[in-house]
Amino acid sequence: MILLENEPMNKHTSFKVGGPARYFVKAESLDDLKKALDLAREKGLPYFILGNGTNLLVSDKGFDGLVITLAGEFSEIQDLGNGAFKVGAATPLGRFARSVLKQGFAGIHKLAGIPGTLGGAIYMNAGAYGQEIGTSCTQVTVLDCDGSIRELSNAGCAFGYRQSIFQKNSAIILSATFLLPTAASLGKTTADLEAELAECMAKRKATQPLNMPNAGSTFKRLEAGSADTPTQIAPGYYIEQAGLKGYRIGGAEVSTVHANFIVNAGGATASDIKQLSEFVQQKVTEKFGIKLHREIILLGKFE
Known part of the structure; x- marks a missing residue:
């Protein structure tokens, strides 16, 4: 240790x-x-x-x-056979997704560009381009606060949009087990999956500020849009329509590439970033009557 x-x-x-x-x-x-x-x-x-x-x-x-x-040991990927894999919580999600893709398995290949670990992905039920990590997860092994180890089924994880039971309890995710379909079972080839991943990575590069420090999407997707645009649920749309692209507080900036990203444009403090996120929430509420909810986790005491 x-x-x-x-x-x-x-x-x-x-x-x-x-x-x-x-x-x-x-x-x-x-x-x-x-x-x-x-x-x-x-x-x-x-x-x-x-x-x-x-x-x-x-x-x-x-x-x-x-x-x-x-x-x-928390970074290991175990091939259990027949499309089943047990993956340690510290394993980079991209490494797992690319590893199974090479073997011809689908289900999480579009998540390869997400920069977090497997444990973080399970905690947040990470998703991108129509895939979510919780969909193919069959079981999660956790360490409870009393020191005991137990297994939770998919249903027991209570996966939802960017949420899971782990956000409400103190269990520590140790590993997760997945059952993935083959590309062939979906009428595809490994090359097809690789092409889909390449397309996702190209979209990510073209639409996200990957060259500046950020924490991904600042706000969660909305359940419903404003009165004027009820089917528009992308937070970035409302942030951009509120004229906030490029708005700065200190070194924190609403990205000019994607409005749902706050970036460290140079010398930002955590206070700058938090204040900017709150300013964005306020302005979007004032203009559209909707509330944006932060996806980013805060740690420590903020004034």
């Missing part, structure tokens, strides 16, 4: 901002993870499980607790 004190979180988040975590642990085994949780209990501190930090905004003041990142 690797233990660090006062570790700067700007080194571990895609926004490249955030103050220090009081303690930071890299857990490479289940034993390491249990020791880290024991440390948090002994010191009476909260803990947070960190993936790639690609959907996270850490306060400039940092986090007065223990941040745990998984590695080692």
Whole structure:
């Protein structure tokens, strides 16, 4: 177990901002993870499980607790046969998606461009281009707060749009099992899947500010649009129509490429980013009467 004190979180988040975590642990085994949780209990501190930090905004003041990142045995992909795979929570989602694509399996290949880990993807029920990680997930193995390990079925995970049961309980995702269809069963070839992935990656490159620090979509898709555009549920549409593309607070900017992205345009603080997201929410509500809900997770104390 690797233990660090006062570790700067700007080194571990895609926004490249955030103050220090009081303690930071890299857990490479289940034993390491249990020791880290024991440390948090002994010191009476909260803990947070960190993936790639690609959907996270850490306060400039940092986090007065223990941040745990998984590695080692949590990064393994096990081929169980017949399209079944067991994948560790620390496995990069892109690596898993590309690995099974090469073997001719469909179902998650369009998610290969998502930069997070498997555990983070399960936690958020990550999705893109019509695919969601929860659709093909059959089981999730978790560590409960009492130290016991249990298995949750797909139904037990309560997957929904960008949500799962793990956002409401304290269980730590250790791994997930998937059952994937073959390309042939869908009337396709591996080359077809590779072409679909290439198309998705091209769209991502053309429509997202990949060259600037960001945390992906700032706001969740709406359940319904405004009175004037009831079928328009993309937050970026309303942000752009409110004239906010390019609007800045400090070093934080509403992307000029995609309005539902807030980017660190240079020297941004976590406070800048949070204030800008709240300003966007306010202006969209004033103009359209709808409420945008943040998709990005906040960690630490914000004023």
